Structure formats: C-alpha cells, structure tokens
Amino acid sequence: MEWEAVIGLEIHTQLSTKSKIFSGSSTAFGAEPNTQACAVDLAMPGMLPVLNEEAVRMAVMFGLAIEAEIGKRSVFDRKNYFYPDLPKGYQTSQFEFPIVGRGHVEIQLEDGTNKQIGVTRAHLEEDAGKSLHEDFHGMTGIDLNRAGTPLLEIVSEPDMRSAKEAVAYLRKIHSIVTYLGICDGNMAEGSMRCDCNVSVRPKGQKEFGTRTEIKNVNSFRFVERAINSEIQRQIEILEDGGRVIQETRLYDADKNETRSMRSKEFANDYRYFPCPDLLPVVIGDDYIEAIRQSLPELPEQKRQRFSEQYGLSDYDASVLSASRAMADYFERVAEVAGDAKLAANWVMVELSRLLNQNNLEIEQSPIPAEHLGQLIQRIRDNTISGKIAKQVFEDMWNGEGSPDHIIETKGLKQVTDTGAIEAVVDEIIAKNPAQVEQYRAADEDRRKKLIGFFVGQTMKASQGKANPQQVNEVLKKKLEG
Amino acid sequence: MHTKTAAEISQDLQAGKYTSVEITQVFLQRIKQIDSSLNSYITVSEEQALEQAKAADARRAAGNAGPLTGVPFAHKDIFCTDGIRTTCASRMLENFVPPYNSTVAQKLLDAGAVCLGKTNMDEFAMGSSNETSYFGAVKNPWELSRVSGGSSGGSAAAVAARLTPFATGTDTGGSIRQPAAFCGLTGLKPTYGRVSRLGVVAFASSLDQAGPMARTAEDAALMLQAMAGFDPKDSTCAERDVPDYLAALNQPLDGLRIGLPKEYFGADLDPAMADLIQAAIKELEALGAQVQEISLPNTALSVPAYYVIAPAEASANLSRFDGVRYGYRCENPTNLDDLYMRTRAEGFGDEVKRRILIGTYALSAGYYDAYYRKAQQIRRLIRDDFVKALESVDVILSPTTPGTAFNLNAMSADPVSMYLADLFTIPVNLAGLPAISMPAGLIDGLPAGLQLVGNYFEEARLLNIAHQFQQRTQWHTLAPQGVPV
Amino acid sequence: MSIERGDVEKIAYLARIQITDAQLDKVTEDLSRILSLVDQMQEVSTEGVEPMSNPLDMVQRLRADQVTEENQRERFQAIAPATEAGLYLVPKVIE
C-alpha cells in the first residue's frame, strides 16, 4: 500500500526581549543557575505578573508577517500541571483568545513549486525552567533562569506531507522570525524548539490517522530525521495490522528513533481558565498599523526583489533571501563588486562550499562581505584572473587579509604588458618547434584545439599571471607568423 | 493609653504627650498579658516594632512625621513582611520568612506606622470563623466561647481587645466585614483594585482585596489613606488618584439615597437583627438620608457561584506550595509525586484541601462549562444587579451577617452551613464593589454589624456615612466584656 | 451532579494532594455537600451571558521591556528546603 504522512508543527519561539514576559528579570542566555530568577519567576507567595510590552509588539509583528488576523482582545489563561521546572504549578499561556489568529506562509518545494502552509494560531506564553539530570545524590537540580522567558508558540495546520516539507516550513518560520528580529533563531540554545505531530494514512484516504507528538526537537536535521523515523515506525505498525497509539514521544538522536514518553502523558487535564492576575490585552487599529509600517522587508518580498532587481533565477533568489544574514551579506558583496550575478555565484558556490565544509553559518564567515566584493572587483578590472581569484579566496578564508593585500604581497597581479607577454610567447615557440610545425600545418578547426597547448605553457611560465585573452591574441599572431 | 483610637494616638504623638516607643511598649505589654486568652497574634515582632518606633520618634524629631508615624498597628498574617515570618496560618508556611514586603506593608512602613506583629486568621483566608488556623482558633473578646469571625479574625479580636489600635485585613467573601461585625468594629473592603495585592498571599485573585479594620470610621479612613493607591506591579490595581478620605468624613448626609434590597430582608431574617437594622436606619434618616426598597434578584446565586470561582482560583493559586522553593516539605520523599502529594497533604489543613479539590473539580475536563463558566456568567448577572440598583440609590444597606458571633465548634462539622452565613457579604466581592461594616447595636450582648455597599471607588462616601453615624451613636465605643479593657 | 470516590481520587491526584483510603469517604461526602450547594446555579438560565472573570472593565497595562531585577539567589535560597550548586533539588525527574 502507498502511505501518506500528515504533519503539523508547534514551534516554540523564544522572543528576544531583554526582560521576561511577566517580570523584570534578564533573559540573557548562559548565566549561573537561578541568578536570573526573581521573586515573580520563583512564584514566591503574593507575587504578580505584569506583561512586557515588547513581547506583545513582537507577537503582532509576527502575525502581520504571516498575514494573520490579529487578536485585538487576547486573554491569558492558566494551564495547570505540576512539574518542578514550573514554579507556579501553572503555565501562563493563551488558550481561547490568542494574540495571533489564522495566517499562512509559502514554502518552496524542491521541484520548484510553491505550497501554502496554514498557521492555525500563535500565542504568547512563558517558558519553563530547566531540569538538570546530573546526579545530585540521586536528586535532580532545577534552574529557573529560563522560567518566564517569553515564547511565541506557532501552531501550524496539518498541511505538510513529508519531513522535507516540514523542514521547509520550519526554515520559513525561522527566516521570518529572524528577519523580524524577534528571535535569534539559535536552535542549539533552544531559542526555537519544535513539536512535531505526525500521522500516516493510506494515500487517497481523507480521514487522518492517529497521530503522535514528538516533543522538543531542536535542529532542522533532527526534525527531518525524527519525522522520517516516526513515519517509518507508524507504517510498520499499520502494515503489521497494528494500531498507532496517540501519545507523546521523544526523539533519540543517537539511535535515530522515537520513544514513548508515557510518564508525561498520565492523567493530563490542564484545567485552563482565564488568569485572574492579568486582564484582557486590548490593542487598537492604530497600534497595529504603526507596527505594520515598521515591519522590515520580509523573505518573500526580498526574494521577489532579488530576482527583479538583480535578474537572479528564482532558485538563486530564494537561497540568497533565506536568512536575513545571508541576504544582507549578498547585497553587500554585490554592492562592492558592482556585479550582482558574479556576487551571487561566489556566495552560493565558493563561499557556501567552505561554510558547509566547516559547519559555519553565514554570520560566522571569516571573509567579510566587503573583501569578497573587492575580490570580484579585481576580477572585473582584470587585476587578476578568475583562477588566481580562487587562490586569493582561499587565502582570504585562511585569514590572510584583504584581497588587495594578498595580491600585492604575493605578486599575483595579472601581467597585461604586451611586451612582457610577447617575450614569454617567443620563448615557448622557440622551445617547441615540433608543436609549432604541427600547428602551422593544421586547418582552422584543428588549430583552435592545438592552441590550447601553447596557452597552457605560456600561463604556466607566467605563473598564471598573464592575461589569458592577451596571451591568446599574441600566440595567434606569432604562430601564424 | 491602650484604649485610644489611632487618630487620638496620632494627635498625642504630635502633641508630644508620649513617644512612639512608649505607646508601642504599652501595646506589646498588653499583648503579653492578654493574648494568651484570645490567640489573636501568630507572631509578635517586638524587636522590629521597637526599632520602628525609635525610627518614628527620630523622624518626628526631624520634623517629617506623617499622621501615621509612630502609630502602632498589626498585620493580618497574609501580608508578606520582609524579615518577619508570614505564615498565612498554615503549616505550609510555618517557617516562611519572606525576603520582601507586600506593597501594603511597604506603604505602612513608609508612613512610619509601627508593626506590632502578625495576626491570626483562617488558613490561607479560607474560613469564616478563624477555626481553620494551623495556630488554633481565635476567641471573641466579647465572649470567649464564641468565634471572632474570619478569615481576618485575629485582626478583629486584637483591635476589639485593644491589643492594637487598628489592623490590616483582607476580604475575599466577607473576611474583613464579618469579623468586624462579630467583634464590634468598623471594617472596610475597598473596591477591587483600590489597594495593591502585591505580596498578599493570594486566595482568589479576582475577589481578594485588602482593607482597614478599626474601631472608628475615622481610623479606617486614616489607614486606608496609607494603604490605597496605584501599584505598577499589580496588573489589577487601578490607576487612579486616592482622594482625601479624612476630608470627606464631615460632609452632611442630606439627600443621601439608601437602598434596601428586598432579597436581604426576607421573612427568615432574625427579628432581633431586623429591629436593630431598622433602628440604625432611623438614625440615618435623622441625618438626612432617604430610604427606598431595591431589588438584587440574583442574590441567592451568589454563594453557589462564589464556591466555584473562589476555589477554582485558589486551586491554581495554591499550586505553588509544592515543597520545592520555600515552605514546608515532607520528610524523605521517595519520588516527585510523593514529594508533592505528601507535602501538600501534610502542609494544608482540611478546609484548604476541600477548596482546592472543589476548585480542581470545577475546572476539570467535562465540568468546566457546567461549573466554572456558569459561575462566571452568574457573576456578571450579580454585578449587573448592583450596577442597576446603584443608578437609583447611592448606597445599599443590609445587615453584615444574619446573626451575631456563633459558638466555637458550632459550625465546623458542616462547612456548607458556614458558607451560607456569608450571603450578605459574598455578592459584594463578586461585583468588586466597596463595602463597610460598622457596629449598629448589640443582640444578647454581642455586637451586630450594618453593611453599606457603595459604588465603585466611593470609599470616601462609605467612610463619610459611617463617620456621621458614629457621631450620633455610641455602638462603636463599647468595649468587649470577655477580656479586661 | 454527584461526585464519587473515583472522581475524588482523580482530582486529588490532579491537585497532588494525598488522600488515604480512610479519608476518602469523608472527603467524598464533604465535596458532595458543597457540590449540591453549587448545583443551585443550574436552576437559572444564563444563555447568552458573557462570562465575567474580573469585576472591573479594565484592560491589561503593559510594562516597558527593562531589566529591573538583580540577582538575589542567596536570599531566596536561604529559605529553600534543599539546594546545591545554586540549584533547587527535587527527587529524580524521570522523562
């Protein structure tokens, strides 16, 4: 039987506010345990929440970016459950009236087509603390620094049909929130975490199968692998005549499999009700309009502009606009280089190759955009050849400085002095009488092939610095006598 | 000296008749002598009180004393006080010393008032008799075999017995007004949002409100002046100016329109209480007030709705007591659930557990609509009744309670009968309105209270009426008989 | 609506309050009495009435995004039942 997967994602996005959603504690990452947990975060008796205006603004920015309905009257609820990383015994979240309603995003599929993915809602809530499982005499340690960090939970429709689509959607959300500057997008630090709802059904069937939820997957690669392994697991169960149980599962990256998390499942009844310590959040049209006016250019708009303004292919434009950092880098290179297509090529081919090899993000590139732009300039003004450029590029990667500095100190400047080139050519002709004989005897077509030998020898003799076009011209003239 | 009101002490301190240290010592001494028969204090903070008194005297000498500077008072043990144990009358917080002040505690500290200690109460403010306290019941100074009322029963007994000139209280369903009535005091529950809830251990967040408990309306005004006001750290605290409550006390009552809700004066009202209220009405009429009948048709639904809303909010508010970060923790927990379940079983008393369970039930899957949502709808009906009634009258008058203080242990076996006795006070909390209870007479030697409900943020009007009433009557000056005064 | 022993056991677990078998009957009876009081609500129709969570028609105030709190770990942990290395300790959490 042919199976089809149905996937929906719940993405928890940490908003990059300075202080927590309901208290004045810092949200900075990496502090000593419990040094950024104030009386409110610790749920000391009598402590009360006051909402951070920046969290609201960021949520509205996101809503506008995905063309969603904005909840003009949103309500915070209490989600009740006991867990040591949840000091109040409830999470303050939004249930019935979220701040962001239905919206959508476009993803680009590998076959070049686009697909629209629905976003059901996005709501504001507080993050929990962290449990540290190293052994403290058989006890678990609790760090509440993260407790109260603002989260925007973005819930998708079950619109994805493969792990690849799910990753493309996650990447799109990642690029939107980083473009907006509302999340640093750092998945390794947990700034974005993803719950994947996965089910399978026979292809063509309308009803959904029973779904499972894979909790807290924290990288693009793991999302793809976790979903694929879960799809495979469910298909195997169904093909063996079994039934999938609705449950929460955890992805084990080492074993590349998901496992049941029954401990968390037992007797959950969250008893949501409106939080009486907070009042309805009411926002007006003026507020929303002001935020709309302040929105930066978004990935989709940038992609279109790149293909129109720079004449890039759809594919190139979407790769270069995928992240704000990538787009900014490319545009700077293009500006300095004075040639967008060459800039696109260098960024997407040479630079991406080294970044991938070294597992680096564009923000971590050892080559500043200005330098790459200058390198391209030197190709364009014939200071160096394309081939030498690649050598200079390697040196730049290795931290040897600006392209002009490398060209200068290594004497890589292209030789364009016709006299000097003629001297080298004369030498080559003198050294290779047999080949000269052969050339002169050949017809026009064959000569075109044979000249390559002399070009190669000349370039080699000039250590690659001779201008190839000039070499060609001089050779033709001299060989033809 | 101990029989003086706060206003009198304030004047005496200003006139230099005695120092704050002297008057503080008088009360500390009196607490030592008398409180063993009442159990009105959980903690007496003698050392800090004397330090504060010294500081108050120094401040007066420096010429920047305010009206409350140097005047002693007591805090209900629900207000967090920095460095002073705050128990909420629970084993759960038996040894809890907060590293912060509630806003109310801070404001009174800033005013220079001297905190004598922390008064007894029903555990987590859940009760109407002060019998649910982990630290034992409080006895009524008028008759030691009777309850002081609750949940602010310790504050009421202490003020009535002259163990403090006045005290703070909190009122979620009548917890200031009912003990004030039972002990012959003037107690005011302000409008929801008038006084900050920050640092007040939460029972039911949408109903809780702190207020003053005193012998006279004048003292209550003095105290509310210091307690009220906007707090940016409490989202539900109103951003409005605090009027001059003392200045409003002396306005004439000519033309005051008083409404008598017919639902509160049914055939089952105790005739002695009915007579006493009628006599009080005569006094108010003599002061220029006009009385008319009004209707609050959904009154009977108040207690049922309250016993869903308050426990539901409490069930979540009390989840933070889990033995992890502060407070009681059971011995040798074997696993996480054992830690939670035994800590909470051992740390909470029966009434608190009952209410947590009821609240949990009302919010649980399948019951939310029938209980919680329904109660919230009824809450709106009740509030709308009041809003409508207050279009035609200025204040609404009723007894504070159906009867006077009952005997200790009389109702503790049947919680529901005690819940039902709060039928005059509970609707006011559901509506969020301000209300005052003032002494209106004695029934069989025990004080009875009269309640006035005003429109939102009209505390000044209520204090004004109570003060004018107290200019004509002597009920508020009577001293209890159960302890030497 | 009447409440049964099984319901009480379930909500007691949700509320993380241990109730012994010996206490269960009494607790069930107490809760039943409270529920019969509460059930008087069912007699009135509330169709179309907007639920009210707060007595004032106020809206949420927003706070400026500023760090106003300093580290007070020592003070907070001085009153904690069990801490080590700046962490609150609880019995082992199994995931």
Ligand SMILES: [Mg+2]
């Ligand atoms: Mg979720």
Ligand SMILES: [Zn+2]
């Ligand atoms: Zn969430």
